[in-house]
Amino acid sequence: MFSGYNEYDMPELPEVETVRRGLSRLIVGKKVIHVSFDTPKSFPNPSGEVDQFLVSTTVTAVHRRAKVLLIELSSGYTLVTHLKMTGQLVYIANGRWHMEDGKNKKPIANSHMPIAAGEARFGGGHPNDSLVGELPDKSTRVIITFEDGTRLFFNDQRKFGWMRLIPTISVPEIDFMKRLGPEPLEDDFTAEVLYERLQRRKNTSIKAALLDQSVVAGIGNIYADESLWGAQIHPATLVRDILPSAISTLHSEIISVLKLSLDKGGSTDKNYVDAEGKKGSYLTFANVFRREGQACPRCGRAIIKLRVAGRGTHICPQCQPILG
DNA sequence: CACTTGACCTGTCCGC
DNA sequence: TGCGGACAGGTCAAGT
Numbered sequence: 001m002f003s004g005y006n007e008y009d010m011p012e013l014p015e016v017e018t019v020r021r022g023l024s025r026l027i028v029g030k031k032v033i034h035v036s037f038d039t040p041k042s043f044p045n046p047s048g049e050v051d052q053f054l055v056s057t058t059v060t061a062v063h064r065r066a067k068v069l070l071i072e073l074s075s076g077y078t079l080v081t082h083l084k085m086t087g088q089l090v091y092i093a094n095g096r097w098h099m100e101d102g103k104n105k106k107p108i109a110n111s112h113m114p115i116a117a118g119e120a121r122f123g124g125g126h127p128n129d130s131l132v133g134e135l136p137d138k139s140t141r142v143i144i145t146f147e148d149g150t151r152l153f154f155n156d157q158r159k160f161g162w163m164r165l166i167p168t169i170s171v172p173e174i175d176f177m178k179r180l181g182p183e184p185l186e187d188d189f190t191a192e193v194l195y196e197r198l199q200r201r202k203n204t205s206i207k208a209a210l211l212d213q214s215v216v217a218g219i220g221n222i223y224a225d226e227s228l229w230g231a232q233i234h235p236a237t238l239v240r241d242i243l244p245s246a247i248s249t250l251h252s253e254i255i256s257v258l259k260l261s262l263d264k265g266g267s268t269d270k271n272y273v274d275a276e277g278k279k280g281s282y283l284t285f286a287n288v289f290r291r292e293g294q295a296c297p298r299c300g301r302a303i304i305k306l307r308v309a310g311r312g313t314h315i316c317p318q319c320q321p322i323l324g
Numbered sequence: 325c326a327c328t329t330g331a332c333c334t335g336t337c338c339g340c
Numbered sequence: 341t342g343c344g345g346a347c348a349g350g351t352c353a354a355g356t
Contacts (some may be wrong), residue, residue, distance in 0.1 A: 010349060039331090067350075086334080086348050139334090158333040160350070176351085204327065213351080221349060310329070311349065 001259045010085040012067060013184065013218030014258055018265030019057045019089055020064040023071065026091050027152060031058045032073075034145040037163075042141035042156060045165045053077040053165050054144075066180050066217035070171060078168040081154070087161030090135060090153045180217040184254050185262075189216070191251040198239050200249065206242060206250075207235035208309035219254065222289045223261070227253040234320045236310040260285070288314040 011019070035050050037043040057075040064070065064100075069089075071079035077271035083089070131191050135153050136143060142154035142163055154163055171177060182189045197216065209215050210224040219227070228235050230253035233246055242250075264285070287297050292305040296316035306313050 012350095082350080085348075156333095157335075158348090160333060201326080208327085211350085229338095312347080 010220060010222075011083045011087070012131060012220035012223055014067060014223075014261035014265050016064055016067045016083065016218075017262055019083075020062050023064040023069070023089065023091070023152075026093065026150075027059045027071075027146070028061060029058065030146040030148065030150070032056065032144055033147050035142065039141060041159050041161060041162065042154070043163045049165055054058045054079065065177060066183070066213055067220070068177070072168055076168055077165050078171050079163055080166050080171060080174070081163045082161050083156070084158070084160035084162075084288075086139075086158045087154065087156040090155060091150065092135065092153065093150045106275045122192040136258075170286055174215075179214045181213060182217060184218060184258055189255075193246040193249045194254075195244055195247045202238070202240040204239060205236045205309055206233055206239050207311070207313060209239050210254075211311070216254070218258075221311050221313075222258050222286070223254070225289045226257045226287060229316060229320060230257060233314060234322050235313050236281050236322065288312065288316060 022272055032055055036307075037050070053075040054077070055071065057073040057077075059071060061071065061072040062069065067082065069083070071081060075077065081087075081089070135155070137155070139155040139157040140153055141156050141159070144152040146152075154161075164224040175251050182193055194216065197214075198206075198209055199313075201212055201215060204222065206228065207224050210219050210227070211221070213219075225235070227250060231246060231250040233242060233250060288303050291303045292314060294303055295301070296303055296319060299316060299318045301316055301318040303314055304317055306315065
């Protein structure tokens with residue numbers, strides 16, 4: 001079963017995009033017939049709205065903006081979903097329903113390996129762990145059942161994540177959405193754009209600036225550390241002290257790190273489908289993240305961990321000198 | 325307005 | 341062995 005943060009990792013852009021691709025393949029076109037949810041924190045809409053705008057509607061598309069999933073429905077509403085750190089969406093396609101007695105509906109748990117549409121965790125697990133334990137479990141917040149009997153579980157141990165039904169037309173007007181910076185894997189994210197966006201945070205550390213979703217959308221703690229290592233910039237360096245040429249290097253590192261992880265996310269998703277375990281997870285090729293004490297792949301010095309911007313931060317002290 | 329810190333949560337790990 | 345505290349980190353609210 002799930003056992004904590006070093007087996008679970010927080011979804012950032014590549015993980016959420018992987019989830020999006022999985023869901024897009026698996027649930028578009030499916031009709032919702034039942035929704036159950038418990039904590040209002042995880043799903044604050046009143047049940048009347050759920051009945052009116054989610055139940056009996058069909059999934060028409062799954063989009064992503066930054067780390068937010070946008071599950072569009074035929075009702076004109078969108079199920080806006082943020083996994084935060086420990087959220088995961090698990091799609092179970094082949095749990096069958098017991099219908100023998102007509103009243104005791106019960107899925108055959110684990111009769112087949114579930115297909116994960118993309119879980120939040122992608123690293124550091126034990127090869128023998130089952131990918132998904134019997135669901136629902138105590139972290140299950142929402143269960144969406146489709147007409148064909150397949151189900152989507154929203155699990156979130158720490159209840160930071162949420163799902164929320166919002167009129168599709170209003171989604172871009174959500175404050176959070178309006179503030180977001182550019183998508184780093186879109187063509188309009190150029191080095192010049194990054195430089196310009198960073199000017200709003202020029203008196204803070206580059207790490208804090210990269211975590212600021214209004215500067216660039218979708219970067220979290222892992223990719224901030226990895227891209228800064230790639231660009232050989234110390235995370236505590238003030239933005240105003242970084243030369244434009246270094247910003248340009250950082251820009252290309254952000255893109256290559258995200259793309260590399262996205263490739264791995266795809267392979268991880270395939271592994272889930274094939275019930276092959278968690279081989280090929282991101283952390284097997286992370287250069288610094290959670291690798292304190294290990295040798296820097298570039299120079300061999302031991303990687304160290306420190307705190308920058310209130311976050312655990314991993315650097316090579318030789319490749320990323322102070323005031324780089 | 326720019327910036328920092330604490331709160332939100334649950335579960336695990338570490339030191340005593 | 342039990343227990344308290346630190347820690348994991350995305351985002352927002354509150355404070356400087």
